Amino acid sequence: MSENRSKRGLGRGLSALMSDVAESQDASENAAKAADKAVPIEKIEPNPDQPRRDFDEAAMQDLASSIGAKGIIQPLIVRPSPRKSGAYEIVAGERRWRAAQLAKLHDVPVIVREFDDTEVLEVAIIENIQRADLNPVEEAAGYSQLMERFGHTQEKLAQALGKSRSYIANLVRLLGLPDDVLTYLRDGRLSAGHARALITSDDPSGLASQVLKKGLSVRETEKLAKKSAGNIFSDEGKPKKKGSAQKDADTKALEGDLAANLGMKVALNHKPGAENGSMTISYTSLDELDDLCRKLTGS
Template identity: 65%
Template sequence: MSNNKKNRGLGRGLSALMADVGPEPTPSATTPARPDLIVPIERVFPNPDQPRRSFTPDQLEDLAASIKAKGIIQPIIVRARPSNKDEYEIVAGERRWRAAQMAQLHDIPVLLREFSDTEVLEVAIIENIQRADLNPVEEAMGYRQLMDKFGHTQEKLAEELGKSRSYLANLMRLLQLPSDVQELLVEGKISAGHARALITSDDPSALAKQVVAQGLSVRATEALTKKKPDTGVSAGAKPRSGSTEKDADTKALEGDLSAAIGMQVQIAHKPGGESGQISIKYASLDQLDEICRILSVT
């Protein structure tokens, strides 16, 4: 990275990038932030690699009405467009830019920054994570992108984002669920609590359908996942010798490892001993390749 980057970007760390983006102000805010420049809106272009592709029309209309009444409160973050230095590419704030067009603004306030292509993508992901209307799957995918693409650890992310590590671990465990169960969560047909309960199930897809059909609560879903299939053993029969319930520390460690690699991890630790076994469940050959890559790193 060039030394004349004006101390912008990854050199300042994730927290500095987040400070640049900042949460979007509420429509009730009345004091606009000070921009670097006021530029014609036709000289500002969206980022072609913006990870967020959907913009809700109703929300854009509400934002456009607010902008028409009060202007753009938080300037749009831009960089000089690589193909034309007299034009600008949006780093963060595409919703405001789209709404400003709907409000028929001719000029918009911008903050000019120097970001590389990699930094632009990172800032775009951070901006998306900070949005209040993200569903749990979108939020988890944002954290996963930050870890996979930029090498941020779960512990560092938790520290920089002001969240607990357990919050991130539990959220990212949702990505272990089959796509159809994730879709139910995105659509709001099940909650994050339901989804977390289904992670430990042998057949989360079938149980998820049952949860939706019967309108089960989270507690009922947890009870359902603990219920074993009928094996001919009476309900009052004692468990086989050696079968024990995993302790909370082991379950937490399984959750952390699962979130870290994006695959289901199970730990079988011999009670009272120092030995045990770790098993990793992969759902595709690509995930198997990823396991091999992780294990081969020296």
């Protein structure tokens, strides 16, 4: 698959793929009749590159019970399997396929599409983003994948998905938080509002522990983060050097935006009260450096 293909932008891709996902998700009670065909369940295989790995057992049992009583209302979207003749690979609807097995169904209704590997992954990510039970980290990772792997911008994603650009930008920034804070966010122990407040802190892990221990609200967390940013002492308890002013929230937010779009760490050093400053982009491999050079030169 060529690089141009995987970075093709939003042309044919996202709008048409969004339509297919919506067709699957917004199906009515009679949607099974609109399926292209019914396929034996053993002739359907999951997408090996499916970004969603965790399926809640209790939710799956509930869905299986519903399918056992009413059947599959929303057809699965599949494509002819690239690995096995006569079989189909799931593009969207793996939860329904798994639940159908629990409900001991023999076949499932499907809509067949001729998607390439790139489109299959995009549809899987889009379907995951639109799930109601998605946690903020999963949603942010979906947006990040669409931007980094397929070249979509925050503006174009916002337009296609019916979100604001700031909503997408704020979620993607969360991925810059430490792993322990992201775990709290995945588990629901912290809300996205708490996490956004922690982004501006020099010690988000330490503040997150305080938030959990004291049961602080989002507003209280914001105040705590501002108070922490104003502390004149370093983490070691020594006075900070004169002139080492803390970055404001807007600067850190801009760093997050740039890092999300470049896929690399970005540091902005803007001199207070001046018009000049510097920007540092950090790469971790020569491949990342090559990618950065291509982006900067437009080649």
